[in-house]
Amino acid sequence: MTMLGTSMVLGDGILTPCISVLSAVGGVKEAASGLTDNMIMWISVGILIVLFQIQRFGTDKIGYSFAPILTIWFFLIGSIGLFNFFKYDPSVIKAINPIYIIQYFKRNKKDAWISLGGVILCLTGSEALFADLGHFNVCSIQISSCTIVFPSIVFAYFGQSSYLRQHSQDISNAFYSSVPKSVYWPMFVVAVMASIIASQSLISASFSIIQQSLASGCFPWVKVVHTSSKYKGQVYIPEISTILMLACVGVTLGFKNTLKIGNAYGIAVAFVFTITSTFLVLVMVMIWKTNMCLIVIYALSIWLLELLFLSSVLYKFMDGGYLPLLFAMVTMTIMYLWNYGYRKKYIYELDNKVSPVKLVEIASDTRIHRIPGLALFYTELVPGISPIFTHYVANISSLHSVLIFISIKSLPICTVPLEDRFLFKRVEPRELSIFRCIVRYGYKDAIIEWEPFKEMLTIQLKDFIRKDVFMSRLPHTTNMASYESDDNEFSWLRTQEIAEREVEKVDEALNVGDIVHLMGEDEVVASKGSSFLKKLAINYAYNWLRRSVRQVNEVFMIPRNRLLKVGMTYDV
Structure with missing residues (x-):
């Protein structure tokens, strides 16, 4: 269900820019009747291409104008709505009476x-509020929604209703038809800018949800660029941006107008609403520990309403409604195949891991030469070492003087403070100079570039060595007075000397040259006797995805001139 929701958000991210820009640009026909639908379509395509090209700058760079533009937009639609409401037919206020429903x-x-299926389009945008949390705090969203957004939209719909009571022939273009001629062009300009900003919100939502899918091992590796030093949720993913742009242009050229796109849009929004509400029920049960009666009341009422909307939009499946389901099917297939292959590979490594005892045995073998330098051996395993390590040693017969087995993990929390980013553990005996290191990222943390990563790694490694030596020399006593006076049992100067000698060994390894990166270049194949579907999923689909996306060393920004890959085949 999580994959389905993610897929629908991505479909939403394709359809929102299309329908927003097309509907805004289409308003120009009111003042320039000579414009054809094809002209409007190509103008919209041009705006969409520009919109996606500026994504690389991040909303932190381009978002400074969002607030004033949207404030003007809501002020204009609210004011025009009130004007039309009082001018044409104030009696539409009676529509708030539920009896009319x-x-x-x-x-x-x-x-x-x-x-x-058309009514639900009034609610679009609210399904992407989760992305706003990466840019603003909860309080600011609540205040702006309740004091500006909601009142302005209500006034706008009341105004259009009043206008249509006397101009029913304009129902196909009620918004622009109801705009007074004196403010038409300013309104058109602001509407186009507001549509671009609305598109931006779903594009940002797509980037955010892909980043979180990456952290869960449910999406192929892509490059995530952190575009803001202030807001951790502001990210840009070049590959996803390009795919969304091509899809938006394709949908705009294919459908040409907002009618069928609206049908598709409604299905995507309704699915996102329903799935989000389902997960909220799980949160109420498992995290908030809400009273079960309240949960049942909420679930029945919200699901009844949302399933009513969902069934309505699905009625228009053949009139463009199939599009988000097609997007979802493709995206879900990619996500499932990647996650399936990823899990099979991880289970194989877990079943064939190198134990700590075996590691010490290998490192202590006199036939294995220890050469000067510091090496990072990347492994996804935390409890143990990848089997690629034994394959490497069997072929190279040497290890660096300082060796760190490093695992980069994403945690299910927002962010990990820099001081807690690196977690070290020593592999005994001390003389081997072998360490385990887990590098921890939250789902909103950006991957640190190599140079600052290297600096943080070495600083925290040295700090760990000093603390570890100190703790290992502490006597097993709780009487600190006797400990401090017992020169025979413990020598503070001796401890410092041992620690600094180990730190010097690290410095010497670094002075030999830059850090060497050792990484597995594994090929995952289905074992003999596997079913046809498993062979198809692993041998072809998963391996094709791995070859097509960014390599792990590119994602973690590992310098290629210091990278050594070790090939091995996994029979899963």
Whole structure:
């Protein structure tokens, strides 16, 4: 279900820019009737291409204008709505009476249910509020939504309703038709800018959810660029941006207008609503420990409403509604195949891991030469060492004087402080100078570039050595007075000397040259006797994905001139 929700958000990220820009640009036909649908389509394509090209600068760079533009937008639609409301037919205020909903369904029956597929478009945008949390705090979102956004939208719809009471022939373009001629062009300009900003919110949501999928091992490796030093949630993913741009251009050229895109858009939004509510119920049960009666009341009421909307939009499946489901099917297939292969590979490494005893035996073997230098051996395993290590030693017969087995892990928390980023452990005996290191990132943390990463790694390694030596020399007593006076049992100067000697060994290894990176270049193949589907998924689909996406060393920004890859085949 998580993969389905993620896929629908990505589909939303494709459809939102298309429908937002097309609908905004389409308003120019009110003032320039000579423009054809094809002209509007190409203008929209141009705007979409520019929109995606500026993503690399990040919303931190381009977002300074968002607040004033949206403030003007909401002020204009609210003001025009109030103007039309009082000018044409204030009696539409009666529509807030729920009895009219019942009468509407009684009168129109099936057609009323079908119309819900259009009504849901009034709610679009709220399904991406999770992405806003990466840019703003909860309080600011609540205040702006309740004091500016909601009142302005309500006034706008009341105004359009009043206008349509006397101009029912304009129902196909109610928004621009209801705008007074004197403010038409300013309104058009602001509407286009607001549509671009609305598109930006779903593009940012797509980047955010891909970043979190990466942290869960559910998406192929892509480069994540952190675009802001202030906000951890502001990221840019070049590959995803390019795919979204091509998909948006394709949808715009294929559908040409907002009618069928609107049908597709409604399905994506309805699915995201329903899946989000389902996960919220799980949060209420497992984390908030909410009263079960309240959970049942909430679940039944919200699911009834959302499933009503979902069933309505699915009615328009053949009129463009298939598009988000097609996007979801492709995205889910990629995510599932990647996660399936990733898990099989991890299980194989876990079953064939090198134990600490075996590691010490290998490192202590006199036939294995210890050469000067510091090497990082990358492994996904935390409890043990990847089997590629034994394959490497069997072929090279040498180890660096200082060896660190490093695992880079994403934790299910927002961010990991820099001082807690590196977790070291020594592999005994001390003379081997072998360490384990887990590098921990939160799902909103950006991968640190190599030079600052190297500096932090070496500093914290030296700090760990000093602390480890000190702790290992402490006597097993709780009487600190006797400990401090017992020169025979413990010598503080001797401890410092031992620690500094180990630190000097690290410095000497670094002075030999830059750090050497050892990484497995494993090939995962289905074992003999596997089913046809497993062979298809592993041998072809998963391996094709691995070859097509960025390599791990590129994601972690490991310098290629210091990288050594070790090949091995995994039969899973």
